[in-house]
Every structure is written in C-alpha cells, then in structure tokens.
Amino acid sequence: MRQPPQRFLLSSRPWRAWAYLLSGALVGLAAVILLAVLTVSGLLLSVVGVDLVIKLAATFGIPVAALERRRLRLVEPVPVPDPHRSLIGDTRRGRLRTRLRERSTWRELGYVVVFGPVLTITGIGVALGLTFAVVLTAAPLIVWGTAPGSVMIIPGQAVESPLHALPATAAGLLGLALCAYAAGLLAGAQVKSTVFLLSPRDEERQVVELTRSRARLADAFEAERRRIERDLHDGAQQQLVALTMTLGLAEMELRENGSPTTELVSRARGEARLALTQLRDLVRGIYPQVLTDHGLDAAVAEIALRSPIPVGVDIDLPRRLPDAVETIAYFTVTEALTNAAKHSDATEITVVGKLRKGRLTLVIGDNGNGGAVPSAGTGLQGLADRAAILKGRLVVSSPVGGPTRVHMEVSCSA
Numbered sequence: 006m007r008q009p010p011q012r013f014l015l016s017s018r019p020w021r022a023w024a025y026l027l028s029g030a031l032v033g034l035a036a037v038i039l040l041a042v043l044t045v046s047g048l049l050l051s052v053v054g055v056d057l058v059i060k061l062a063a064t065f066g067i068p069v070a071a072l073e074r075r076r077l078r079l080v081e082p083v084p085v086p087d088p089h090r091s092l093i094g095d096t097r098r099g100r101l102r103t104r105l106r107e108r109s110t111w112r113e114l115g116y117v118v119v120f121g122p123v124l125t126i127t128g129i130g131v132a133l134g135l136t137f138a139v140v141l142t143a144a145p146l147i148v149w150g151t152a153p154g155s156v157m158i159i160p161g162q163a164v165e166s167p168l169h170a171l172p173a174t175a176a177g178l179l180g181l182a183l184c185a186y187a188a189g190l191l192a193g194a195q196v197k198s199t200v201f202l203l204s205p206r207d208e209e210r211q212v213v214e215l216t217r218s219r220a221r222l223a224d225a226f227e228a229e230r231r232r233i234e235r236d237l238h239d240g241a242q243q244q245l246v247a248l249t250m251t252l253g254l255a256e257m258e259l260r261e262n263g264s265p266t267t268e269l270v271s272r273a274r275g276e277a278r279l280a281l282t283q284l285r286d287l288v289r290g291i292y293p294q295v296l297t298d299h300g301l302d303a304a305v306a307e308i309a310l311r312s313p314i315p316v317g318v319d320i321d322l323p324r325r326l327p328d329a330v331e332t333i334a335y336f337t338v339t340e341a342l343t344n345a346a347k348h349s350d351a352t353e354i355t356v357v358g359k360l361r362k363g364r365l366t367l368v369i370g371d372n373g374n375g376g377a378v379p380s381a382g383t384g385l386q387g388l389a390d391r392a393a394i395l396k397g398r399l400v401v402s403s404p405v406g407g408p409t410r411v412h413m414e415v416s417c418s419a
Contacts, residue, residue, distance in 0.1 A: 018080075019185035022192040023131065025079040029195065030128020032076070036069045037121040064104050067119050070203045073116070077199060080192050088205035098362070109205065116202045120195075127191055134184045139178030144170035155205030159283040252277055296380040301331045305356055312342050314351055316373070320358035326365060329395060331416050334358065334367050337388050337399065341369040342410045344385075349373025349409060360417070364397075377403035385411070 011018070015287075031157030040062065047059030067089070074085045088109035104110050140147070145167035252274035257268040296304035302320040310317035325331075338356055345351045351373030358367045389399040 013180055013189070014185055019188060022185070023135065025076060025192050025195070026128050026131045028076060028079075029124040030132065032069070032072060033121040033124030033128065036065075036117050037125065040065050040117055042120070060101055060105065062380075063114060064101065065109055066115070067104065067110060069117050070113035072201055074203055077196060082198050085200055085204045088203070088343055101156050107231070109203075111203050116199070116283045120198065120202075124195070127195070129183065131188055131191070134180070134187070138177050140182055141173045141180060144173035190244035191319030207303050211250055245277060249274060249277045249281060294337050294383065296331060301334055301358070304331075304335050305358070308335075308339055308342060309356065312354065313346050314342075314354050316317045316342065316354045316356060318356045320356065322358065322360050322365075324360075326360070326417055330365055330415055333388060333391050333395065333397075333415060334365060334413065337367060337385075337392075337411065337413050338369055340385055340388060341371075342375060345371040345373055345409065348377070349407070350377070351407075351409075364414055364416050367411075367413045371407070371409050373407050374405070375403040375407035375409050376411050377401060388413075 006369055043058060043062035043065055045107070047062045049057070050056075052069040054125060073086070075169070077085055088181045089104070094132045148170045191404045245273050252270055255272045256267060259270055288384050302318075302322055302323070305320055306318055309318050326334075342354060345354055349371050352370035354369065356367070356369050358365065360366075385399065385401055392399045392413060392415050396416045397413065401409070401411050
C-alpha cells in the first residue's frame with residue numbers, strides 16, 4: 006500500500022535512504038580504489054610469476070558484497086542470504102580455489118566494477134543536493150549570524166535581513182522534500198539491483214539445500230546407529246552377562262548335587278557366552294568406543310590387531326578430525342580389511358592415512374588376488390555414496406590377480 010506523501014516525509018524512510026546512499030558513496034569509492042590497486046599490483050607481480058595477488062583481486066568482491074548485504078538492512082528489512090557455501094576447516098589456498106570456481110564470486114566482482122562508480126556518483130550527488138537544501142533552509146540563521154555583513158543567495162542580490170531570507174527557507178524545505186523522494190527512488194533502484202546480483206540463484210539454493218539435506222540424512226543415520234549401539238550395550242549385553250552369571254551359579258549348584266542336567270546347563274552357559282561375544286563384536290562394529298575416545302588412528306590400530314592378516318598401519322594425523330570424517334574413514338578400513346580376509350587370500354595389508362590441505366587421504370592396499378567389485382555387495386558402494394556427501398570420493402582398483410587398492414579422499418570442511 007502506498008503511503009501518503011506527508012507520511013513518507015515524516016517517517017524514518019528518508020533518513021534511512023539518505024544514510025544508505027551516503028554510506029554507499031564511501032563504500033563505492035573505497036572499493037574502486039582498492040580494486041584498482043590490487044589489479045595493478047597483481048598484473049605487475051604476475052610478470053615475475055606471482056599470481057596470488059591477481060587471484061585476491063578476483064575475490065575482492067566477496068567482502069564488498071558481504072558489506073553490501075549488511076548495508077541493505079538500512080532500507081530492506083528482509084536479509085539477503087549469502088550465496089557462498091561454508092568452507093570451515095579448509096586451507097587458505099583451498100578456500101581461494103573453491104571461491105574462484107563459484108559463479109557468485111564473479112557476479113560480486115562485476116557488482117564492484119559496475120556499481121562502485123555508480124554508488125560513488127549517486128552518493129556525491131545526494132550529498133550535494135542535501136547540502137544545498139540545508140543551506141537554503143538555514144538562510145535566515147546565516148543572514149542573522151553574519152550581520153552586519155551581507156549575504157547573497159542569488160548572485161548580485163544581497164539579503165538585507167533574516168525576514169527577507171524566508172523565501173529561501175521555503176525553497177530549502179521544498180528541496181529537502183525533493184531530496185527525500187529522490188533518495189527513496191534511488192535507494193529502491195539500488196536495492197533491487199543489489200538483491201538481484203548478490204542473492205543466491207535458484208540453482209545455488211537448490212544445490213546448497215540438497216547438500217544440507219544429504220548431510221542431515223547422514224547425521225541422522227549416524228545418530229540412529231549410535232543409539233542402537235548404546236541400547237545394545239546397556240540393555241541386551243547386560244542381560245546376557247546376567248544370564249551367564251546365573252547359569253554359572255546354577256551349574257555350580259547342580260554339579261555339587263551330582264545332577265544329570267549339569268552338562269545341559271554347562272552347554273547353555275557356553276552358548277550364552279558365545280552370544281555375548283558375538284553381541285560385543287556387533288556392538289563394536291556398529292560404532293567403536295575407541296573411535297569416540299581416542300580418534301581414528303587408535304581405532305584403526307585396534308582393528309588391525311584383530312585382523313587375521315598382518316596389517317601395517319601408518320596414519321599421520323596432527324589433530325582430531327570431524328566425527329563424520331572419522332566415521333567414514335574407520336568403516337572404510339573395516340570394510341576393506343574384512344573383504345581382504347574373506348576373499349583376497351592376501352598375506353599382507355597396509356593402511357596409510359594423511360591429512361593434507363584440509364583433506365584426509367586414506368589408502369588401503371593388499372597383495373591378494375584382486376577382482377573386487379564395489380557394486381557386488383561388498384559395502385564399498387555405500388561408503389562411496391557417503392564419501393560423496395562429504396565432498397569426497399572412494400576409488401577401488403582391483404585387477405584380477407591383484408593387488409587391491411582402496412583410495413578414499415574426503416574433505417574435512419564438509
């Protein structure tokens with residue numbers, strides 16, 4: 006609904022429009038100067054093979070666009086979302102490469118190049134118009150303050166007294182009203198252009214939402230698996246322990262009395278122990294406690310000790326990794342070791358893990374007879390799908406006759 010003219014003038018909208026346009030002049034001028042300096046410096050340094058500065062110039066629009074999205078709150082109540090995806094945990098060069106591959110980075114650079122001068126010129130024009138209107142409005146005060154000197158509002162015509170300056174005040178008030186409406190129109194045009202260029206496109210929104218949905222699904226899967234592990238550990242496992250102890254007491258009582266059912270109770274106790282062992286192995290396979298407490302290197306070392314095939318482990322991690330990364334890496338190693346023990350006839354397995362530039366690289370190799378196919382129900386296909394959620398990949402090389410090599414690479418910033 007359109008506001009009446011007098012309500013617009015008496016509201017805060019003209020003041021917010023003036024603040025938006027005048028601050029835009031400062032931002033635009035500073036952005037143009039800094040971009041020019043970065044571009045010239047980058048071109049000069051690129052002659053000697055240093056291209057980092059020119060890359061920084063290409064991404065200069067990102068902080069300017071972030072500031073512009075914040076400045077929009079002066080006149081636009083609805084915030085504009087950031088079109089860039091999160092890069093927490095990645096290296097500086099990795100973040101720079103990722104940003105250079107995003108379309109929004111180049112739109113923001115184009116915004117600085119095109120709208121930097123526009124913002125500057127518009128802001129300066131509004132500042133000059135406001136200054137002239139304010140001076141006219143305050144003409145009686147200026148005449149009174151400079152008396153007995155003379156003041157000329159119109160060249161060649163001196164104003165004799167503050168009373169004769171009242172027409173200038175009326176013109177100044179009219180000028181302020183015109184500046185208010187002009188600022189509202191200019192601010193509205195700039196807001197629409199800024200929102201169009203600096204907000205995410207539909208395909209960017211869909212990709213971000215799809216990635217977040219897949220990540221939420223993976224997190225929900227991990228949470229459910231941990232819940233099952235906790236329930237088995239605290240429920241069924243404790244009940245089996247109690248059952249084993251009860252059968253042991255019954256066996257001792259029956260053995261003292263020479264009962265012929267002693268052997269049956271002893272066999273039942275053995276079956277209960279076996280079930281308890283299998284349940285513990287199942288719980289450990291669902292989510293190992295050592296992975297939560299001590300990290301990936303300790304968890305891999307533990308499963309290597311339980312492997313029937315000798316396993317050489319070389320995992321060099323300077324810090325703990327995100328839970329999702331540690332989980333998928335652990336189960337990749339577990340699946341690879343299980344497949345090697347069941348199908349490869351290998352005599353030696355190696356596990357190598359490195360953290361480089363914010364990405365975990367994990368290689369599991371064996372000297373078996375090869376022939377592994379991820380799509381044949383080995384479980385590696387599901388792990389490859391989960392690696393894709395974390396912006397990673399899992400590649401299996403297993404020619405007939407061997408050797409088999411499982412290579413997984415996943416980003417720790419996903």
